[in-house]
Amino acid sequence: MNELLRYFSRELPAINDFLETEADQLNGLVKEVAKHIIGSGGKRIRPMLTLLFARAHGYEKDDYHAIACSLELLHSATLLHDDYLDDAELRRGKEASHLKFGRTETILAGDALLALANEMGARYGNARLSWLLAKGIMETAVGEIEEIQFSKNPELDRERYMEIIIGKTARLIECACRCGAALAGATPEEEDLAGEYGLNLGIAFQLVDDALDYASPTSETGKPEGGDLKEGKVTLPLILLMEDSNEAESRELLDALKTTDLEEERFEAILGRVKEGRYSEKTREEAAMYVEKAKRCLDGFTPGEEVEVLKQAADFVLTRTK
Amino acid sequence: MNELLRYFSRELPAINDFLETEADQLNGLVKEVAKHIIGSGGKRIRPMLTLLFARAHGYEKDDYHAIACSLELLHSATLLHDDYLDDAELRRGKEASHLKFGRTETILAGDALLALANEMGARYGNARLSWLLAKGIMETAVGEIEEIQFSKNPELDRERYMEIIIGKTARLIECACRCGAALAGATPEEEDLAGEYGLNLGIAFQLVDDALDYASPTSETGKPEGGDLKEGKVTLPLILLMEDSNEAESRELLDALKTTDLEEERFEAILGRVKEGRYSEKTREEAAMYVEKAKRCLDGFTPGEEVEVLKQAADFVLTRTK
Numbered sequence: 001m002n003e004l005l006r007y008f009s010r011e012l013p014a015i016n017d018f019l020e021t022e023a024d025q026l027n028g029l030v031k032e033v034a035k036h037i038i039g040s041g042g043k044r045i046r047p048m049l050t051l052l053f054a055r056a057h058g059y060e061k062d063d064y065h066a067i068a069c070s071l072e073l074l075h076s077a078t079l080l081h082d083d084y085l086d087d088a089e090l091r092r093g094k095e096a097s098h099l100k101f102g103r104t105e106t107i108l109a110g111d112a113l114l115a116l117a118n119e120m121g122a123r124y125g126n127a128r129l130s131w132l133l134a135k136g137i138m139e140t141a142v143g144e145i146e147e148i149q150f151s152k153n154p155e156l157d158r159e160r161y162m163e164i165i166i167g168k169t170a171r172l173i174e175c176a177c178r179c180g181a182a183l184a185g186a187t188p189e190e191e192d193l194a195g196e197y198g199l200n201l202g203i204a205f206q207l208v209d210d211a212l213d214y215a216s217p218t219s220e221t222g223k224p225e226g227g228d229l230k231e232g233k234v235t236l237p238l239i240l241l242m243e244d245s246n247e248a249e250s251r252e253l254l255d256a257l258k259t260t261d262l263e264e265e266r267f268e269a270i271l272g273r274v275k276e277g278r279y280s281e282k283t284r285e286e287a288a289m290y291v292e293k294a295k296r297c298l299d300g301f302t303p304g305e306e307v308e309v310l311k312q313a314a315d316f317v318l319t320r321t322k
Numbered sequence: 323m324n325e326l327l328r329y330f331s332r333e334l335p336a337i338n339d340f341l342e343t344e345a346d347q348l349n350g351l352v353k354e355v356a357k358h359i360i361g362s363g364g365k366r367i368r369p370m371l372t373l374l375f376a377r378a379h380g381y382e383k384d385d386y387h388a389i390a391c392s393l394e395l396l397h398s399a400t401l402l403h404d405d406y407l408d409d410a411e412l413r414r415g416k417e418a419s420h421l422k423f424g425r426t427e428t429i430l431a432g433d434a435l436l437a438l439a440n441e442m443g444a445r446y447g448n449a450r451l452s453w454l455l456a457k458g459i460m461e462t463a464v465g466e467i468e469e470i471q472f473s474k475n476p477e478l479d480r481e482r483y484m485e486i487i488i489g490k491t492a493r494l495i496e497c498a499c500r501c502g503a504a505l506a507g508a509t510p511e512e513e514d515l516a517g518e519y520g521l522n523l524g525i526a527f528q529l530v531d532d533a534l535d536y537a538s539p540t541s542e543t544g545k546p547e548g549g550d551l552k553e554g555k556v557t558l559p560l561i562l563l564m565e566d567s568n569e570a571e572s573r574e575l576l577d578a579l580k581t582t583d584l585e586e587e588r589f590e591a592i593l594g595r596v597k598e599g600r601y602s603e604k605t606r607e608e609a610a611m612y613v614e615k616a617k618r619c620l621d622g623f624t625p626g627e628e629v630e631v632l633k634q635a636a637d638f639v640l641t642r643t644k
Contacts, residue, residue: 029471085426104407108467115463122456130452134444141437142349145430149351
């Protein structure tokens with residue numbers, strides 16, 4: 001992981017500075033909200049992927065920040081609206097924006113960040129970049145809606161679950177990778193490979209996120225263990241448990257998921273069954289398949305620092321504990 | 323006004339069909355919200371302006387709907403978020419979306435319409451169009467924020483008021499006109515003239531809107547007379563009244579505006595002073611100046627049906643009663 005860490009520590013400061021400078025230019029009513037969500041410690045995986053694919057395709061200029069950071073801002077915009085609509089109390093271990101700043105400030109900050117992201121992507125006068133970004137914004141909006149619409153359905157199946165995580169997470173990561181390739185003027189085939197890497201990485205990323213929810217102490221993720229279950233959100237660990245349950249167990253589980261205020265005892269019992277069946281680990285194993293798929297997309301690339309970092313990034317997605 | 327009416331009745335059906343078809347493809351959770359706001363009888367002034375300026379610059383193709391309608395959808399998106407944040411009860415005389423469909427549906431429908439608008443503008447692979455749209459979205463977001471931030475400040479002055487109405491209304495109308503010119507491949511100078519027409523028309527449009535609020539029965543506008551005053555929103559008629567008041571009257575007016583639940587008697591007294599001073603009419607006179615400015619932008623255009631309609635549209639903005 002040496003190359004990955006070295007690359008990130010070399011490139012992240014400029015990305016963070018750029019995000020900070022852009023946020024500083026927002027209107028006073030929403031600036032603090034934007035800075036709060038941007039500063040709350042995201043992994044900057046989207047801007048880094050744009051940069052990595054631009055460089056991997058031979059792009060040498062230093063004007064990549066606007067398009068790279070646009071995807072981070074778009075992501076932040078959806079977090080603001082999602083947390084508000086979910087009545088979430090925490091985001092990355094900090095007080096959620098709508099509680100700290102108010103609903104008007106939070107919704108408008110989401111709108112402003114989305115608009116800013118879009119404007120940043122348009123700065124290049126590159127129709128392909130604008131198109132990719134517009135498509136990414138559209139897919140993210142649809143994914144956000146489908147998540148809210150379906151993810152709390154106790155009868156969610158694996159197919160719909162995959163649709164949800166692709167829409168809410170993987171498409172934007174795909175978009176980040178495609179934007180890097182497009183900025184460098186890659187061929188459509190090269191851009192497609194970058195996109196496929198991103199799509200698979202994004203799926204793995206969300207699978208691991210959903211696995212961590214059942215297997216990681218609060219202090220690491222900033223979220224309480226079993227938080228998804230408590231919210232009635234169905235993710236792969238629960239779907240796997242459901243698939244392995246007999247009829248009586250299924251009925252009991254469905255019933256528990258439909259209960260809005262789940263008692264501690266039943267909650268712990270379900271957590272226990274998820275642990276016993278190793279469903280969090282099995283979710284990670286599923287993620288590992290997607291990580292392999294992502295890495296295979298890099299096979300045809302000329303070896304170099306960026307390709308090495310992209311491989312290590314894929315592995316890191318799998319091994320991260322928060 | 324014959325040309326205007328003939329042109330609108332010829333072109334509006336296709337624009338409305340296009341909007342309907344696009345809205346029909348949205349996700350089920352937000353589709354009805356989108357159709358409700360789109361179907362609530364907007365004037366479609368933005369799409370018509372895009373079409374008119376495209377044709378005025380010699381554009382003959384029929385693929386203008388996506389870019390023209392994108393601005394209508396963007397406008398609808400801001401209405402959804404604004405009405406929710408304002409706790410508005412009515413929109414164009416109908417029940418506001420958040421009351422009819424719920425807050426989650428309404429906020430997400432706004433996000434989806436914004437994303438769709440952006441995607442529609444990117445369909446042409448025309449970097450200039452994407453840039454104009456991105457700028458329009460950004461300016462509208464800023465305008466929306468500034469309106470919420472400042473328009474209920476009793477001490478709002480004329481300069482800030484102009485900034486607000488430019489941001490919340492005129493910039494998007496400018497954008498609609500520029501997009502038409504850009505679609506037709508107009509020169510930068512031609513696009514600037516189209517934009518200047520739009521900016522002035524947009525200012526006039528909002529001034530008349532603010533005048534109507536003090537001078538039009540509910541049945542025509544769908545909004546109760548003096549609605550802005552009731553909400554504590556300061557617009558030009560009140561600013562003019564303030565400018566003409568002596569110190570004691572000013573104090574009384576400021577005090578009334580700061581009162582959240584204004585008693586009927588004081589409310590009627592202020593309405594009476596606005597009527598007596600003809601401040602609604604004076605606001606219209608101000609609008610007339612901007613209409614003249616807008617029309618002068620058309621001086622260099624080759625005469626033709628579209629230029630005639632654009633002139634009549636400018637006059638119509640001034641004479642409309644709802």
